[in-house]
Amino acid sequence: MIIFTSILIYFGYCLPNYQGTTLPDTQQIIKLNQTQNFDSLIIKFYKGGANVLCLAxxxxxxxxKISDIEFTNNSKGSQVYDYQSYQANSEYQLVQIGYIAMIYIKCLQSNQNQQPINIEIYYSENQITLGCINDCNGYNYPEIMNSVCVSESCHCLDGAFGQFCQFQSSQISSNVLTSxxxxxxxxxxxxxxxxSIDINLFSQNQEEQLYYSFVLKQNPQxxxxxxxxxxxxxxxNDIQQQLQSKQIDTYVDIxxxxxxxxxxxxxxxxxxxxTSEEEQESTFERNKIIIIVTGCVVGSLLLFAFGLSALKSRQQRQFQLQIQEAIRRNLSQVQELDQQPQNPGQQLPQINHKGFALRFIKDHFKGHNYEKIIKAYPGLSQFEECVVCLEQMKKPSTKQLKICSVSPxxxxFHTLCLEEWLLRQKNCPFCRTEYTRKKIIKDYPWLEVNTIRVNNTDSTYLSRMKNNQDKNNESQIEFVKQQPEGQFPNQMEEINE
Structure with missing residues (x-):
């Protein structure tokens, strides 16, 4: 039953929020729910074989009309369109626009065709970022497939390229015939x-309507x-002269x-x-032997890599167990402190150690790259180690440890550590500030890395975090001052010492 429910939730999340069709050269007005609170809309057009450019x-x-469009790589003004996919005659076109209640849709055609175009609209929590259409998710919204958005630029993974890595490619080797x-x-x-730029493209076909072109990896967007x-x-086809005309950087080799x-x-x-016009068949045969030998070597390397991967997985499991053990020890220490009286005859209030739901934690304590957080809030650079697992955040040993979350x-802390903690505790692992669902929802989002915005700007501590003026333990002092008198006496005594 649980598995069935999870599948329903997953497919419900992947389904578009709006589906419809439109005809070429016909404007369609789509009205959306004004009560929704989202940052942007992802609009995907499936045009099939129609040669159209769809606008939002x-x-x-x-x-x-299509003659009115000044074709550029970036949409201008109020019009948003996918120019690259139109150039490549792709079956899909993808655009992103700020969330609005009414959208004007029109697909412009260059020839007479009444084939309907399918429209899918998704609500997105991702803000529009220059150079990162759909947060570089490509056509497979909402799943990230081909790239990541870093510093307002899409960085494509192997086998993908384009403005938001929407085009797929297969890797080929020199002197190997491909069918x-x-x-x-x-x-x-x-x-x-x-x-070497001494490159030639050989073809065994003599067809009249076959063409080729190429683009350098240094600027595929x-x-x-x-x-x-x-x-x-x-x-x-000698493409050496074409490569020379593009003034290739010596560091670019793809x-x-x-x-x-x-x-x-x-x-x-x-x-x-x-790589040469005078290559003979014997050279090709010799290269085949080299490829076979290389394949054997690669096979051995793959086995070695599999062993390393298994070892790494084991280390990750051990690290996970260490995190859970550290959290259990910290929770036990907190429980012992809660049971100790502040004064004779006076007991501290008992704290409910049952934490928040995992879905609630993931929604409100989202992870970001540590360096990206420090760039936006230099004052947080004083936190170099996670107090939960005592592992480095500034210089982590694995990529997973680079992902961190910031408390209200x-x-x-490490995102994984904070999630484990909040599943059991409703307070901050560092200063023990108590959280409630109401307070978290009210203050959220307290961290905006992309727009570099700080909520609660009247707070002196947050202002110093933003301007790199924070001093040791100042965060604890301010948050303890904000608590009612008599609460957190242990923290105040520790700070005074």
Whole structure:
């Protein structure tokens, strides 16, 4: 029953908040729920084979024609559109716009076609970030697939490129013949690593309507291989001169090659990248042997990597157990302190150690990169170790330990440690400030890393956190002062000492 419920929740989260269709050159006005509180809208257009450019706007677009659009890589004004996907004739187009109650949708076509375009709209908590459309999630919203957004720029993972890494590529090697099926009026992209610009593209096909183009990895967000920049695919294609005209940086050694089929039916093609016009068949055969030997070596390395991965997984499990053990010890110490009287005849109030629900914790104590938090709030740099597990946050041993969360009282911990703590305790592991659901919901969000905004700006402590003027234990002093008299006497005595 629990598994079935979890599946329903997962698919419910993945479903769009609005679904509909529209016809080319026909404006559609979509009205959304004004009571919703979200930062942006993700709009995905599935156009199939139609050659259209879909716009989303906050103003009327009824008179807009495709000839009125000044095509650039970045949308301008109130119009938002996916220029790269239009260039590449992709089946999907994806845009992000600030949350509004009324959206004007219009898909402009360059030829007569009445094929309907499907529309999906998702409510998003991600704010619009320059250079990170849909927080670099690509078409597979809401799941992150191909990249991450760092410093307002999408960093694509291997096998993906584009403004928000929406295009997929297959890796090819030098002097290895590759066979593929190229669909009608479609691009197919390949990633190639080179050590010399003396590169040639060889094709065994002599078709009339085959084209190729390429883009450098150093700036894939600004351009993609398109038909306008392409060249006819011949038996031998010398692209050395084209690479020289682009003034390649010596540190850039990867290009994305695009092949395009301009015919009305799919075709099978065979091609390879070679490094010399005079390469002989014997060289190719020798390279095949080298590839086989390399495959054996790679297989051995994979087995070694599997062993390392198993060892790393074991270490992570041990670390998880250490965290849980540290939390249990801390909770036991807190319980012992709660049971000790402040004065003879006076008992401290008993604290309920039952914590919050996991979903509530994940929603309100979200994790961020430690360096990103310190950049926004330099005063938090005094916290270099997590007080729960006593492991480093500033110089962590694993990537997982870089992800940290900040409490409402502006103390920083590992996200995993804070989650484990709040499942059992409703207070801060550092200063023992008590939390309630009502107070957390009222103050949330107390941390805004992307917009660098601080709630409760009347707080002297938070102001000093923002301007790197904090002193040791000042956070404890201020939060204890804000508590009713007689509460947290142990913390005050410790600070005075």
């Amino acid at each position: 706007s906050t103003i009327d677009q009824d008179q807009t 593929i099926t190229l669909e009608s009026h479609k691009w197919k992209y390949f990633q190639f690593q080179f050590s 600004l351009q993609i291989p398109t038909l306008e920049d392409s060249h006819k695919l011949m038996s031998i 290009i994305y090659i695009g092949l395009y089929n301009n015919q009305s039916q799919a075709i099978d093609i065979q091609f390879k990248v070679i 009282c502006f103390h920083i």
